[in-house]
Amino acid sequence: MILILSDCTDVSTDYAIEWFRYCRLPFIRLNDIDLINTVVSVEFKEGKQNIIFNLKEQIVSLDEITAVWFRRGILGFQSNFKNMSAHSQELTDQVVELINLENKTLTDFVIAKLAQKQVLNNQNSYNINKLQTLAFAQELGINIPVTAIETNRKAVDAALKRPGEQIITKPIQDIFWLNYNGRTEAQYTARLSDYEDRPENFYYSLFQECIDKKYELRIFFINNDFYCAAIFSESTDGRHDSFKEKLPRIIPYQISDKLKTQLAGLAKRCEINCGSIDMIIDKSGKHYFLEINPVGQYGMLSKHCNYNLHEKIAHYFTHEKEII
Amino acid sequence: MFSCCHFIKGANRSLLLDTQRDSYYLVPNSMPDFISSVSNLDLDHTLSEYDQGDYEIALQYVEFLIKNDLAFFCDSAEEAAAFLPISMAWQYPSEVTNAVIEVDNLVFIPAITHCIGTFFIPTLHVIFLCPVVNIDHLWNLIKPFNGLSNKSIQISFENKDQITVEHLTDFCYHHPKIELIIAFNSQIETSAKMFGCSLVFTKQKDFSKAACGSIQQEYFNTGLRHFTESIQHNTCLNRKISIDSEGNIKNCPSMVESYGKIWDTTILQAIEKPGFKNMWNISKDEIMVCKDCEFRHICTDCRAYLETPENPHSKPLKCGYNPYNNTWTDWSINPLKQQPIIYYGLNEL
Structure with a gap:
């Protein structure tokens, strides 16, 4: 039985499970709400541990689960404890904290046991530290844009300013969606020159040299197999606004064996075995690593390059466990 | 050329298909020949060996491809070699679609x-x-x-x-x-x-x-x-x-x-x-007349009503296109099709 941890809006899961069904792979798909309090019991006895799950009204033991695809969903626990009306707020807060700690220990243990199965990724790696990934890349000899986190203009200029060249800014962590006045706006990458009014001092912000892009690379990898596309677009980073631009060209591209080895090393250090990598190639042909994302969408890449990635995911689970 | 663009060669002309932007162009048959002879090569060097007339035409072709965003320039042969053709595999995860x-x-x-x-x-x-x-x-x-x-x-x-x-x-x-x-x-x-x-x-x-x-x-x-x-x-x-x-x-x-x-x-x-399943694999490249048609791979097909009913590889009866003179006519009044029309009883409609 293959466990798929996803969410109900993820189309990539929909496509992949068509292949699961076609390959006659037994699976259960669990979306957001199906993932809370799925554990019936955890028992340590007769020299072994066993976990009993209730997965969408189906009782399944840990032994019956052969593999797990951590696509997006997060397995977790939630207590229905609200408050202790008879007692003080102080005591209530402490009980909540206690329950949270209990939940964390329980979750970590269940995930650790599931991680011993044949797995794609792990829910603990969904939100990889972006700075950490840049550091890993640098240490593995993968070129990255000059990057600086600063609190004043002078320091930014000193670190990054080159005559005639642009500087960009973006969130330190992942893209963030702001909701206000009924609107949703994303914190995308922006050129510093786009801001008319720049204060002298500011809160910690990330700055990067702007790469004079020839094209971008989107690289999907699964278990050290790489599927890469070159994307010819006008945008400043990997994100596109299809309403403003012509559909960018997305065509198959082959990365060098050296880069493959480096990226495989990077994935290993990030503790993921499936995901997407964004890179940029500048006008002189130099590669720059931007980010690595285990839960990104790969449907466009699969469709335009005819890579059939949904089948590749199902195929991964048809094999015997391989050492990652 | 961007690998999402494909030539389909016909008897008189070719169709240049842009699968990514859902469009196509009708071009001379010499264009696919030209492209395959210069693709991934040093363009200036290759063109310098052309005689004047061919050179002019070749330049027009290049201009056409660049203007319509169908091709791009690479700086080196190594860079060009990294761009692989798109796989022509067709797969679907079910017995029938x-x-x-x-x-x-x-x-x-x-x-x-x-x-x-x-x-x-x-x-x-x-x-x-x-x-x-x-x-x-x-x-x-x-x-x-x-x-x-x-x-x-x-x-x-x-x-x-x-x-x-x-x-x-x-x-x-x-x-x-x-x-x-x-x-x-x-x-x-x-x-x-x-x-x-x-x-x-x-x-x-x-x-x-x-x-x-x-x-x-x-x-x-x-x-x-x-x-x-x-x-x-x-x-x-x-x-x-x-x-x-x-x-x-x-x-x-x-x-x-x-x-x-x-x-x-x-x-x-x-x-x-x-x-x-025999019918599943009769492709347009095997069908009479269709195999010479520039539209064949963006077209639909019909194996139920055929120009020559006894030949399973015959052209669809209800097609009015002639790839040899590139004209569309009304198939139902074509004198050559009256016999199969009567055979299938389509004249009674």
Whole structure:
């Protein structure tokens, strides 16, 4: 039985499970709400541990689960404890904290046991530290844009300013969606020159040299197999606004064996075995690593390059466990 | 050239297909020859060896490709070598991709659903040949098909009682799987989009077997999936199954050959019978005349009505295009086609 941890809006899961069904792979798909309090019991006895799950009204033991695809969903626990009306707020807060700690220990243990199965990724790696990934890349000899986190203009200029060249800014962590006045706006990458009014001092912000892009690379990898596309677009980073631009060209591209080895090393250090990598190639042909994302969408890449990635995911689970 | 762009060479000219932007260009046959001779080579150096006349034409070709964003320049041979061709593989994770089911006699419906059973059919097209009295009637008719294992449903029905777009609003809302509704024999010609479902009202009177198989530019499909399927398979019949109004399981309702009746054969048994899948792999490159046509891989096909009925590789009867002089004419009045028209009884329509 293959466990798929996803969410109900993820189309990539929909496509992949068509292949699961076609390959006659037994699976259960669990979306957001199906993932809370799925554990019936955890028992340590007769020299072994066993976990009993209730997965969408189906009782399944840990032994019956052969593999797990951590696509997006997060397995977790939630207590229905609200408050202790008879007692003080102080005591209530402490009980909540206690329950949270209990939940964390329980979750970590269940995930650790599931991680011993044949797995794609792990829910603990969904939100990889972006700075950490840049550091890993640098240490593995993968070129990255000059990057600086600063609190004043002078320091930014000193670190990054080159005559005639642009500087960009973006969130330190992942893209963030702001909701206000009924609107949703994303914190995308922006050129510093786009801001008319720049204060002298500011809160910690990330700055990067702007790469004079020839094209971008989107690289999907699964278990050290790489599927890469070159994307010819006008945008400043990997994100596109299809309403403003012509559909960018997305065509198959082959990365060098050296880069493959480096990226495989990077994935290993990030503790993921499936995901997407964004890179940029500048006008002189130099590669720059931007980010690595285990839960990104790969449907466009699969469709335009005819890579059939949904089948590749199902195929991964048809094999015997391989050492990652 | 961007690898999403492909040439389809015809007798007199070629079609340059841009699968990513769903468009095509009609170009001289010398263009694909030119492109294959210079692709991934040093352009300036190659062109310098051309004589004046060829040089001018070659420059025009390059300009055309760049202007339409169909090609790009690489700085080195190594860079060019990193751009791989797109795989021409066509795969789909189910035994069949679509089914056409004719419903005339309502008594057949339990047998139809029984014969399909739990067999997964991604797209189910149900054609109601029986009169649909009103919208409530349609709700009842579609009920048995909702429960079958599928991703989407398309329905066609004869619009006897002048059902309108407004009538279908609530119907579409409650049937999210229905992606297309065709109301034929309507009094008006109109189309609309309702909760993700396309509604087509057409004055076309007849939706029965004999009305199918027409080849028209309106049916061209410029997508990569269609193109890759067309290279290896038949673009009408590949992974198709059908049940006609008499309960016969066939490749398509308009064909003669039956692979069993719904009362004694399941869908799965029928497709495994010898011959059933033969039609799936007759590609346009093997069909007479079509194989010389520049439109062949964006086109539909028909194996039910043929110019030469006894030859399974004959050109579709209902195609009015001549790839040797690049003209479209009305197939039904072509004197050379009168014999097969009479053979199929199409003259009686």
